[in-house]
Amino acid sequence: MNPTWMASNIADEIQSYENPPSLRRDALRRKINRILQRGTMKDRSRCGAPRTVVFDLQHTNIQSKRTFVRRAIEELKLKPFKLKKAQKLIASNKQRRVTCAKKLIRKFGARKNGPKWEWNKIVNTDFSGIFTIEGFHNSKNVVIYVEDSSEISANLIEAPMLKHPNGVMFWGGICTKGLIPHDGPINFTEWLRDQRQNDKRKRMYMTGELYARFLREEAIPAINEVVQNLDEVIFQDDQDSKHRTQVAMDVIYDLFEERIEANDGDAKFADAWPIENI
The missing domain is CATH 3.30.420.10 (Ribonuclease H-like superfamily/Ribonuclease H)
Known part of the structure; x- marks a missing residue:
């Protein structure tokens, strides 16, 4: 309808509808800008596996990307502890x-x-x-x-x-x-x-x-x-x-x-x- 509109103009138009999306204006503008740049409404593929599979990986010993593990550690607020030497016992x-x-x-x-x-x-x-x-x-x-x-x-x-x-x-x-x-x-x-x-x-x-x-x-x-x-x-x-x-x-x-x-x-x-x- 208006091919000359920028992402900000489209965001203003969408927010004036009766049922606007539950996004703030900046978030909506960024999402519209991504759609215009990529030419599709599908979400971008995420780097690494979803964070929710961390527990599945622990049980199945599946290797994952280091960035995924780092994100999981930061979100769970885990602290690193190194192994201590101990007396070997039978x-x-x-x-x-x-x-x-x-x-x-x-x-x-x-x-x-x-x-x-x-x-x-x-x-x-x-x-x-x-x-x-x-x-x-x-x-x-x-x-x-x-x-x-x-x-x-x-x-x-x-x-x-x-x-x-x-x-x-x-x-x-x-x-x-x-x-x-x-x-x-x-x-x-x-x-x-x-x-x-x-x-x-x-x-x-x-x-x-x-x-x-x-x-x-x-x-x-x-x-x-x-x-x-x-x-x-x-x-x-x-x-x-x-x-x-x-x-x-x-x-x-x-x-x-x-x-x-x-x-x-x-x-x-x-x-x-x-x-x-x-």
């Missing part, structure tokens, strides 16, 4: 953990106001893993730009790496009065190196005798400095066989009134003892 480990937990509860109580509560006396100790002190080589990031490889000297093109890189191990503890020692863990690697004065071997490994000597010279003085009374301490260490040798047990029983036995503290308690996370 069925026998779970049964063993329950058995050990019941033993510990019978010995040291389950409630702070209970008559058996003694968890505040426990000193939780452990050795760290080995921290590598060698430099990390990333072949993807460290590159040299030259016209020809023959221009690079050998000391630049090669990255010497040890087959067994040097590392350092620490010892530490924790109790209700704080960390043991207060100023940082004990460098066990350095202490072990000092014990090699008359030994010609290149490497020394911890034995039951060395562990007992380490307890007397370093660990127990550090514990006593924090707790100030070893008679009120329940000592705990891991289930390493070297920690359960007779010479090491003699040192512990001579200086501590009580110790958490190896059979009571399961090896799969890495997520239960606080020292494991410290």
Whole structure:
């Protein structure tokens, strides 16, 4: 009827009808403009799948476009949470953990106001893993730009790496009065190196005798400095066989009134003892 009319003129005309569409004028004008530009009244195809199928995709494992997933996350106001490392357990480990937990509860109580509560006396100790002190080589990031490889000297093109890189191990503890020692863990690697004065071997490994000597010279003085009374301490260490040798047990029983036995503290308690996370 009026081929010279613009989208705004058509919107004004439509809104003057007895039954105008339930759209605001700006929305109506934009829709008319799209129809005029595209030459059809059919809606444009949407990018990605409809948001309502997100739950169907979860059950059927159908891959969808990343834009659709992002829109769904924004509309549902979801927050991202990364997976946390946890102790890997099989069925026998779970049964063993329950058995050990019941033993510990019978010995040291389950409630702070209970008559058996003694968890505040426990000193939780452990050795760290080995921290590598060698430099990390990333072949993807460290590159040299030259016209020809023959221009690079050998000391630049090669990255010497040890087959067994040097590392350092620490010892530490924790109790209700704080960390043991207060100023940082004990460098066990350095202490072990000092014990090699008359030994010609290149490497020394911890034995039951060395562990007992380490307890007397370093660990127990550090514990006593924090707790100030070893008679009120329940000592705990891991289930390493070297920690359960007779010479090491003699040192512990001579200086501590009580110790958490190896059979009571399961090896799969890495997520239960606080020292494991410290």
